[in-house]
Amino acid sequence: MRLTTQDVGWNRSSKPIIEGITLDVQPGETLGLIGPNGSGKSTLLRLMAGLLRRPRGQVFLDGQPTETLSRREMAQRIAFVEQLAETSEALTVRDVVELGRTPWLSALSPFGPQDEAIVNEVLDAVGMAQMIDHSWDTLSGGERQRVHIARALAQRPQLLLLDEPTNHLDIHYQLSLLRLVSTLDVTVVMALHDLNQAMTCDRLAVMDNGRLIICGAPADVLTPERLASVFRVRATPLHDPTDNSTILRFHSIEDELI
Numbered sequence: 372m373r374l375t376t377q378d379v380g381w382n383r384s385s386k387p388i389i390e391g392i393t394l395d396v397q398p399g400e401t402l403g404l405i406g407p408n409g410s411g412k413s414t415l416l417r418l419m420a421g422l423l424r425r426p427r428g429q430v431f432l433d434g435q436p437t438e439t440l441s442r443r444e445m446a447q448r449i450a451f452v453e454q455l456a457e458t459s460e461a462l463t464v465r466d467v468v469e470l471g472r473t474p475w476l477s478a479l480s481p482f483g484p485q486d487e488a489i490v491n492e493v494l495d496a497v498g499m500a501q502m503i504d505h506s507w508d509t510l511s512g513g514e515r516q517r518v519h520i521a522r523a524l525a526q527r528p529q530l531l532l533l534d535e536p537t538n539h540l541d542i543h544y545q546l547s548l549l550r551l552v553s554t555l556d557v558t559v560v561m562a563l564h565d566l567n568q569a570m571t572c573d574r575l576a577v578m579d580n581g582r583l584i585i586c587g588a589p590a591d592v593l594t595p596e597r598l599a600s601v602f603r604v605r606a607t608p609l610h611d612p613t614d615n616s617t618i619l620r621f622h623s624i625e626d627e628l629i
């Protein structure tokens with residue numbers, strides 16, 4: 372699914388929080404949204420998901436303005452895993468993931484074996500199949516995050532929006548989530564703070580102070596000048612011969628001034 376935003380903006384008490392965001396995300400592309408704290412990444416994701424009313428601009432899914440889609444039609448297309456997503460504590464892991472099937476159910480099409488198979492498959496994909504009957508309030512932060520991701524995958528979306536999806540995950544599950552996302556045949560937009568993880572995205576969009584600064588290939592975006600001006604760090608590129616990749620080791624600019 373192609374996602375397009377055209378001059379999207381959002382204010383709070385007449386103060387612009389994000390402004391003039393125009394982006395074109397191609398079908399199947401993984402776009403990383405990066406930027407300092409408070410730069411507007413979560414706000415932009417919430418606008419894309421239709422959770423905030425837009426005072427300015429438009430969002431299109433495959434060329435169709437999102438305001439012409441019902442909530443159910445939006446939920447059949449877009450799944451969103453928010454930062455600090457909350458869920459009622461009286462639910463089990465299975466209940467939470469089954470909620471992901473809601474947009475596809477109706478009186479004529481109740482929860483059935485195909486939905487059950489999807490729920491089992493996504494729980495397996497995030498390594499939570501063994502905990503299906505555990506109560507939500509007994510789960511660790513990382514387990515909750517994996518269940519939220521499973522719930523989003525159970526929606527069978529064409530566009531997956533993830534706000535810092537590796538938060539709370541141990542290193543094994545961080546890598547496994549990023550690998551899972553890269554194998555999905557869906558369009559993905561995800562906010563990330565780890566710039567080395569962000570480098571695995573097809574393209575990166577950099578937010579700073581509510582504005583989109585640049586969108587392009589990771590190597591073109593993460594230049595030494597931009598790392599200094601937007602992220603206030605310097606980076607040393609290091610070569611990993613195991614897969615011929617480059618990783619960045621970061622240094623605080625303040626340290627260098629001492």
Ligand SMILES: Nc1ncnc2c1ncn2[C@@H]1O[C@H](COP(=O)(O)OP(=O)(O)OP(=O)(O)O)[C@@H](O)[C@H]1O
Binds near residue numbers: 383406412414415
């Ligand atoms: N409902 C709101 N009311 C007032 N200010 C808000 C609201 N939502 C967001 N903001 C402000 O808008 C700015 C952007 O917030 P946002 O959460 O989008 O940033 P972010 O890039 O996702 O940050 P982080 O990396 O810290 O998660 C912040 O300064 C935040 O305080």
